[in-house]
Amino acid sequence: MFRPPLLGACLILSMTGVMLDGVAALAQAPAAASAIVRQIGTVKAISGASITLTTDAGQEVVVNVADAARILQLAPGSTDLKTAQTITLADIATGDRVLVTGKAGEDAGTFAASRVILMKSSDIAQKHELEQADWQKRGTGGIVNSVDAGAGLLTVSAGAKKIQVKTSSSTKFRRYSGDSVKFEDAVPSTLAEIQPGDQLRVRGAKSDDGSSVQAEEVVSGSFKNLAGVIATLDAASGTLTLKDLATKRIMTVKITANSSVRSLPPQAAAMFAARARGGAGARSGDAGARGAGGMGDAGGGGGHSSGGDLSQMVSRLPAGTVSDLKVGDAVMIVASQADPGSATVTAVTLLSGVEPILAATPSGTPAMTLSPWNVGDSAPEGGGQ
DSSP, rough: OOOTTTHHHHHHHHHHHHHHHHHHHHHGGGGGTOOOOOEEEEEEEEEEEEEEEEEEEEEEEEEEEEEEEEEEEOOOOOOOOOOOEEEGGGOTTTTTEEEEEEEEEESTEEEEEEEEEEOOOOHHHHHHHHHHHHHHHEEEEEEEEETTTTTHHHHHHHEEEEEEEEOOTOOEEOOTTTOOOOOGGGGEGGGOOTTTTTTTEEEEEEOOSEEEEEEEEEEEEEEEEEEEEEEEEEEETTTTEETTTTTTTTEEEOEEEEEEEOOHHHHHHHHHHHHHHHHHHHHHHHHHHHHHHEEEEEEEOOEEEEEHHHHHTTSSSSOOOGOOOOTOEEEEEEEOSSSTTTTTTEEEEEEEHHHHHHHSTTTTSOOOOOOOSTTSSSTTTTOOO
């Protein structure tokens, strides 16, 4: 669902930092006594034997590369220097990722490099594209129902479909940061951190009937689903309040530049409302939704798994802004929450035009919810490494 511009690329760059950290950990042990330090970042400019580097901490450093310095190129994903190729400074370009080791220069903001390890931006982009394609082919996800940490098993619901996720010691786990809607803030995690109710995406080999997945990579997060009618709206500050249908609690929702604001077309809303009621109008509603913007039945999440279909359809809708909203609008929201007990959340996705869906279950929780990712359709934003 949540797809800020270039977000996938941002996570790939973030992950290369993790990979380069692994290289540094392997290569730096004998260097500790000689006070050799390192910098990781993105090349901003190159002039002669100097590289201007924007570090992952946001600082700008001028790296002076000595003639005797070793310059190596490492493939994305590799942390083994034995696989690196020897290159020259001329092979480094703006936008590339580098790890430099050496010592601080005499002037502030300078660094004398004895070794430079390069990951080409083109290689990173190519790896990102391949992994995005793999997430589309072998990715799935939904809401976590149960966790058996001892057996390494998770049960996930994708709409009406139950999926068993099998993990192993080689499964890579990452977790969405609870106080951020930026996916690049996801951090290395473990199976133990996943709880029932979490949203989850998994990539791996699926069984023939799609009922189980052998997980190679799992990305999870704790998100809050809200639904109700906007009670107050402050477009200038990007905040609104609503009474959540499920908890009857007044919630304050922050809408940021990274929040995805969409509006569901009336015909599509009628289709999903019919599905929520289990009514006969669902099939005719499908045709209406296909006519409403040519989005079609998103599929991919397990037949008529309404929650999955809804999230996939939302990803195809035009982006809106907080100025498109008004008091009295019925909305469905998936949000991040830094403090589980707080009444303030940050919207990941906000969907308006959902009056028919909420009316289909007026007594409480809607029959379907949004996902922060496209369930069964594509990669979590930047979910590759």
